[in-house]
Amino acid sequence: MSLNHIHGVQYTPSTVSNAASIKAEDLETLGIGNKLSGAPWSSANRLQAYVRLTWMDLTSLVRYRAIPVSYFLKMLKSPRPGAAVGKCILGMVNVGFAEDFSLMGEYLYVIDPTTLRLCPYEEGIASVLGWFQEKAPVLGLDGHPTLEVEVCPRTILHRVVEHARKKAGVEFLVGFETEFILLKSTNPIEAVSYHDYSASSGLPTGSIESRVLREMSDALIKAGIEVTLYHPEVAPGQYEIVTGPLLPLEAADALIHTRETIINVAVKHGLKATFAPRVYMSSPGSAAHTHISVHSLNGPQKPIDALSAVEASFIAGVLKHLPAMAAVTLPTPASYKRVMDGVASGGTFVCWGTENREAPIRLTNAKSPGSRNFELRFLDGTCNPHLALALILASGTAAILDHEELTMKDCPGPRSAAQLSATEREALGITERLPLDWDSARANFASSAIVDETFGRELKVKYLSVNKLLGKTLEQDVTELERLTRILYRFIGLSRGVPVVEFWFCCTKSFPVRPLKMSHRKYEAPRHGSLGFLPRKRAARHRGKVKSFPKDDPKKPVHLTAIMGYKAGMTHVVRDLDRPGSKMHKKEVVEAVTIIETPPMIAVGVVGYVETPRGLRTLTTVWSSHLSDEVKRRFYKNWYRSKKKAFTRYAKKHAEDSGKSTARELERIRKYCTVVRVLAHTQIRKTGLSQKKAHLMEIQVNGGSISDKVDFANGLFEKPIDVSSVFEQDECIDVIAVTKGHGFEGVTHRWGTKKLPRKTHKGLRKVACIGAWHPSKVMFSVARAGQNGYHHRTEINKKIYRIGSGEDEKNASTEHDITKKAITPMGGFPHYGIVKNDFLMLKGSIPGTKKRVITLRKSLMVHTSRRDLEKVQLKFIDTSSKFGHGSFQTFEEKAAFLGTLKARA
Known part of the structure; x- marks a missing residue:
């Protein structure tokens, strides 16, 4: 051995070499700028190639500038080939500069051809490093002119x-x-x-x-x-x-x-x-x-x-x-x-x-x-x-x-x-x-x-x-x-x-x-609880208020930006996830969804706003000629006593001037206003709810010129507004609603304070100091007992999985599940009943109880992420009973399994 x-x-040292060093003229033969595979060579089908002029700054962050090979070869003909970079580039952290760096002055980042390497991980890319040098000679530390940079x-x-x-x-x-x-x-x-x-x-x-x-x-x-x-x-x-x-x-x-x-x-x-x-x-x-x-x-x-x-x-x-x-x-x-x-x-x-x-x-x-x-x-x-x-x-x-x-x-x-x-x-x-x-x-x-x-x-x-x-x-x-x-x-x-x-x-x-x-x-x-929604008080109104609408873009077609609906309940769906990089990519996922019934809204008016130093101010409001009783109820506390005289003066005025006042006010809106909003109300009588009073809201009109907006709003008078005309499938929208109320509750449940351990006696539910000596009052940010729930909340980026038609008896069917079934589960949605009208299916849960009116608004932000732009293809929608553990998707399926009941024999 x-x-x-x-x-x-x-x-x-004599046996190792920088084998990666290639000559610039060899870039094409080594894979940079090759012609497209399978096609005859010509300048038209030639793959464009780039060289990354790369450097690492003092924070170890790699930065580069991509230069086309054609221009890179021209640069190399210069006695000092390189690119100008600001002297501050070595002192950048995110978007800020260190205190010893400024925006004044430039270095010449001179190419070092010996560092030229291919980047095989991306076709048509090479990389090269260089030297930071002064553009013109300066006196060095030894007193002699130099181009070297000490940093x-x-x-x-x-x-x-x-x-x-x-x-x-x-x-x-x-x-x-x-x-x-x-x-x-x-x-x-x-x-x-x-x-x-x-x-x-x-x-x-x-x-x-x-x-x-x-x-x-x-x-x-x-x-x-x-x-x-x-x-x-x-x-x-x-x-x-x-x-x-x-x-x-x-x-x-x-x-x-x-x-x-x-x-x-x-x-x-x-x-x-x-x-x-x-x-x-x-x-x-x-x-x-x-x-x-x-x-x-x-x-x-x-x-x-x-x-x-x-x-x-x-x-x-x-x-x-x-x-x-x-x-x-x-x-x-x-x-x-x-x-x-x-x-x-x-x-x-x-x-x-x-x-x-x-x-x-x-x-x-x-x-x-x-x-x-x-x-x-x-x-x-x-x-x-x-x-x-x-x-x-x-x-x-x-x-x-x-x-x-x-x-x-x-x-x-x-x-x-x-x-x-x-x-x-x-x-x-x-x-x-x-x-x-x-x-x-x-x-x-x-x-x-x-x-x-x-x-x-x-x-x-x-x-x-x-x-x-x-x-x-x-x-x-x-x-x-x-x-x-x-x-x-x-x-x-x-x-x-x-x-x-x-x-x-x-x-x-x-x-x-x-x-x-x-x-x-x-x-x-x-601290106990979040400060993000203070004060925790009851909402002032039952309907969610839109406090801001999406930014107007005159280049887009005229369109509405919001609509209202009623929360029916929740179910779940099955779909294939299309999200590259995720561990569930191309796999089936089960997701909870919320169903919102959205009967067509009726446009009954238009409001014009002018901009002032203190914000928007109403210039005028124009109403349609006819209003239904369900929206008239919204203006009176006792409809039984008021309905005979309700809006009689208003109706008489419209009958006498034959629409002249309407045309005059619309022209004023065209001339002076910068924001146009449509007044529209829900048709609550079309739902299964016992309420008779419609919900009325202003919906901003975006897109086009002011004249286009006014014509669009006028054309909607007394016409239905379908949810499909406002939103599209796969769109992300915002939901504005009032949460479920829980009444007056103690500090433990309201703020999540922990009950203290044994032997703390009287301090069992104490939450510490309730405030400083000045100001001499208890701030609402201090955890105390009070109203819990029934708060105004806005949830953003709720993705629309489906916009269903109320007339379609198969509005819960999919390409994979062709069973004839409606979106209403067997036995109806608990505490709501049957969905008879158009509906929205939103991913996840939303605030509010069943039957509560929900305001749906177009998103305030532009979505660019892969998650938000994903195309959703549903494979299955659950319609089994939500009372207990439902086993059947349709009544036909139940009858086929159980047979004829004795009561119906």
Whole structure:
């Protein structure tokens, strides 16, 4: 048996190359700009191609500008090909700028052709990096004219690498492990899978995660980035892609391309890939472990049994300045939730150890000089790799130049530094810890001499400034869950608004968790109940009032914006969900729906409004010639005594002037008004309700000119308004109604206050102080007994699943369920009865009790989300009895099953 212990792939700076570098003229032959497949070549069917001019700013956010290949080739003919960018671009966080950045001045972002790579994950796309430079020469720090910019991350790293090669005679190779979590959903947080470390169940054949990881690896290899392996990690949905070593600048460039590839391939498959440091607090976080090997240009070969002199000095320098590097390698407050002792993150003590994953620096392949390297475990996916490598390599190079000795002893285990006693750690030379929070890391960074030497004053000040703004932005939320959500979205490639979501901790292995800050109940439950609907008083009217109508667009056809109906009840439907990316996509779902009976409304008038400094003011109201008794009842408390004289003067006036006054008032509306609304009432007699008094409301007319609106409203006089003329299927609308009343109730049920535990005696239902000494009154925001329910509420974005016709005896049938049945369930809707008229089927529940009048309004917002634009195809509508547990959909089905009843025999 051979005892040769040399192992691992042997890499040297002379054998690695940036294989991704392609020539601009080769873009077409390598897949950019190819002709359409299967079609003869011509300029007409040629696929347009683009090059993304990419950079990473000081907050680690990747930005790019897409340039057509034709123009990109023209740019390369310039002596300094590039694009102008504002100097503020490096200091942006969302839409704000850090305090040391302004909108004045521009850099020239000069293209670096050696970084040109294909983006195989999207057809016709390539990517290229560059250098931030001044447009015209300026005096540098040495007093000589220069074009270099002191805040360009790639320039800083290039300068450090060249300094190490020329002054110290060393070169470095760098490789990265990129850890990330694949999510199916971000609200709530749901990982694509749950698996063990490197378990085959994490990448089963045919699964979406297996296809995604395979495509990521293929895309990186096609782009010229060597992939050594990929596998499932420990946390839910966590995976790792390891790329081969390159020279430092090329390695950092390749890491940016790797992250972009991971994000874009995940999005292609409806997933989200996040580099957030720690999504699940019960599992390890995601890091960016960095492997560095040190190679002397002219020195002796590396010994087998010990570190070489340059390796020892290098690691001594990194350990010396490790606390100052954290602000760059762990740049966000969330980064310090990953770096803890005992969670396989590298720990918090400044030390190194052979094959010790609980040390910030792990020496791996110690006895194999050709593959020996240092794994730096104190970096995560939120750092800028160019800045992080620049600071790490500068620290090691300075120690090599000073011939520093490695005095700290190896800490190989089996116990980690955190498990050793203070005396044992001191014996090994372990005396310092990494900063445990973001503020401490920034303080160490600000006072570090190596930072001044490497970054210079300008970059140091600007980095601290933009890092401060980033940290405050990520920490602006009150609760820990909201903060985790924000950091998740920041490093997931999404830019939309950040919802507050619930995080599911679904790992079977338990890890120690740092106690959350602000655990006092004043942060957890600062008050009882919501302040969003104060005061909690009875609604002033039984019908929901429209307080604002949708914005008018004169370019659209004239149309009504609202209608009224009566709540009949609820049932459920079955349909196939058409929502790519959802776990229920193309699967059957059961959803609750509300049925609202909407008999045609009758237009009986028009109101014109003029705009004044204090808002809209009524100019005039025009009524139709005839009004039905059911709407006349609305104007009188005692209809029996009033009906003989009701509206007699009004009717006489219309009979005498033959409509001249109506025409005159309509002309005034055309001339002076800016808003036109139709007066319309319900036909409550057509429902099964016992009420005889119709409900009357104003409905705003939108679209077209004022003259068009008046003609439209006049044409509706005394004519029915069907719900199908106002709304369409699959449209999202707003529901305005009054909730179910519960009368006067106590503070416990009304505000949700908790009953205190035993032995509290008289304070059993107390809710704390009822107010300050000034103002000397009890505010309505204080939890107290009072009216509960019968509140005015508006619910937005209720999707219409069906607009049914009352004349259709099959208005509850579908293409899959062709049974002849009406929407009314067997036995009728409880407390309502039979739906005889047109109806709306809305998703979910709505406020109010059965029989209550409901105001339905067109949505105030424009819907663009995939959920709102989804086309709904119902497969089944339940019409079984709602009294008890109904078993039959129709009376015919019941008769066929039970046979003839004795009473009818």
